[in-house]
Amino acid sequence: MNERKDQKMPYKDEQLSEEKVFKDPVHRYVHVKDQVIWDLVGAPEFQRLRRIKQLGTSYVTFHGAEHSRFNHSLGVYEIVRRILNNFDRKPNWNNEERLLCLCAALLHDLGHGPFSHSFEKVFKLDHEDFTRKIVLGDTHVNQILSRVSKDFPQKVADVINKTYEDKLVVSLISSQIDADRMDYLQRDAYFTGVSYGHFDMERILRVMRPMEDQVVIKETGMHAVEDYIMSRYQMYWQVYFHPVTRSAEVILSKILHRxxxxxxxxxxxxLKPAHFLSFFEGDVQLKDYLKLDEAVVLYYFQMWADEQDEILSDLCARFMNRHLFKYIEFNSNLQMKEWMELYSLFKEAGIDPEYYLVVDSSSDLPYDFYRPGEEEERLPIHLLMPTNEVKELSRQSDIVEAISGKKRTDHKLYFPIDFIEALPDGETKNKIIEILFA
Incomplete structure (x- = not known):
């Protein structure tokens, strides 16, 4: 009996002596019982996510949108934890995959950088690539995962990268109805103060069932799924693609380009841009990437507002003080003549069009069915019928069928109205105003 007491439990099975909880405004509580999860939350690479906002520049539009990638990552973990509790002892579910699912859910956004997508575009980076590097590299996260087993970090990276052999595991955090989307829609709605992102998640979790290669939804939960898809549709157009947020993103991108x-x-x-050097040189090392967060970036922007270069100084002051560009509906593909004329007129007026005349487009596909060979193959949502037959959602739902496969795109032209108004009265100024506000 004493011998059994002395035998230490494998790290993957270790439980905390007392369950830890994080108070959460969206899920009420996030529960942690596994030692591995608790250790990962405490890792410096995960704590860094506290310093990366979930919604980038959206806080300039919705003042409550100050929540972080850290909040969201805990939320995705909690949703997956609840799903797996419901899956316990159900056919097609292998409980050996439980810890892998929880770790992948927690770490899925680990590689996001400051102001995520804008930053990635400028420096041609990919946050998923950095997530993989953090999970597999010389990091605290890797050390923790390696204690589970030698191949465990690779398994976690494969799940996040959507290449893991068990597609059911992948679908929990990456599909058209996954824990990632279910958390960010509700969390972003809560912090932006809008009502669009709310849907009956508890109902969806109750009717989720594991199949061989993906999660399916019992047909009785179809209306809750319709609500979820419409929530996503509304959130993209009312929050994520908000033109004021995009104006801030445009200025942010132009600061980095300049x-x-x-x-x-x-x-x-x-001020020597020490934290940016490897980004400027196109040779970003992991240690440099991990040192750059939004607090650091904003410090540089504040300092650069006093630089001698007029463009950099102006753009940084605009970003820091929310002195954003004005916008109009404008599709440069259909209005090429006006675009070229405006470009020339801006130059003539001494306003650099490379930085002060910007077309920005946003597009979203709210739901799609399976299209083999597409660049990004989207696994559709399947309903489990009372007969045990599986049917694709848009075949059963008129609401979903109405928006399936329909990509919506929005084009805007951004410019500094204050610069235009300050131009001396004359032909150049009149022509610019005529084209912009015809």
Missing amino acids: AKYLYDNNYQFS
């Missing part, structure tokens, strides 16, 4: 241009042309910054 700073890189100046660096490439040997400009002498008053």
Whole structure:
């Protein structure tokens, strides 16, 4: 009997002596009982997510949108934990995959950088690539995962990368109805103060069933799923693609482009951009990536507002003080003549069009059925009928069928109205105003 007491439990099975809970405004509580999960939450690479906002520049539009990737990651973990509790002892579910699912859910956004997508576009980076590097590299997260088993970090990376052999596991955090989307829709709605992102998640979790290669939804839960899809549709157009948020993103991108241009042309910054050097040189090391968070970026923007370069100084002051660009509906593909004319007129007026005349487009596909060979194959949502037959959602739902496969795109043109108004009265100014506000 004493011998059995002395035998230490494998790390993967270790439980905390007392369950830990995080108070959460969306899920009420996030429950942690596994030692592995508790250790991962405490890892520096995960704590860094506290310093990365979930919604990038949306806080300039919705002042409550200050929540972090840390909040969201815990939320995705909690949803997966609840799903797996419901899956316990159900056919097609292998409980050996439980810890893998929880770790992948917790770590799925680990590689996000400051102001995520804008930052990635400028420096041609991919947050999923950095998630993989953090999970597999010389990091605290990797050390923790490696204690579970030698191949465990690779398994976690494969699930996040959607290449893991068990597609059911992958579908929990990456499909058209997954824990990731279910958390961010509700969390982003809560913090932005809008009502669009709410749906009956508890109902959806109750009717989820594990199949061989994906999660399916019992047909009785179809209306809750319709509600979820419409919530997603509304959130994209009312929150994620809000034109004021996009105006801030445009300025953010132009600041980074300008700073890189100046660096490439040997400009002498008053404050050496030490944290940006490997980004400017296109050789981003993991240690440099992990040191750059939004607090650091905003510090540089504040300092650059006093730089000698007028463009960098102006753009940084605009971003820091919410002095954003105005916008109009404008599709440069259909209005090429006006675009070229505006470009020339801005140059003539001494306003650099590379930084102050920007077309920005957003598009979203709210739901799609399976299209083999597409660049991004979307696994459709399947309903489990009372006969045990499985049917694709849009075949059963008129609401979902109405928006299936329909991509909506929105085009805007951004410009500094204050610069235009400050131009001396004359033909150039009149022509610019005529084209913009015809």
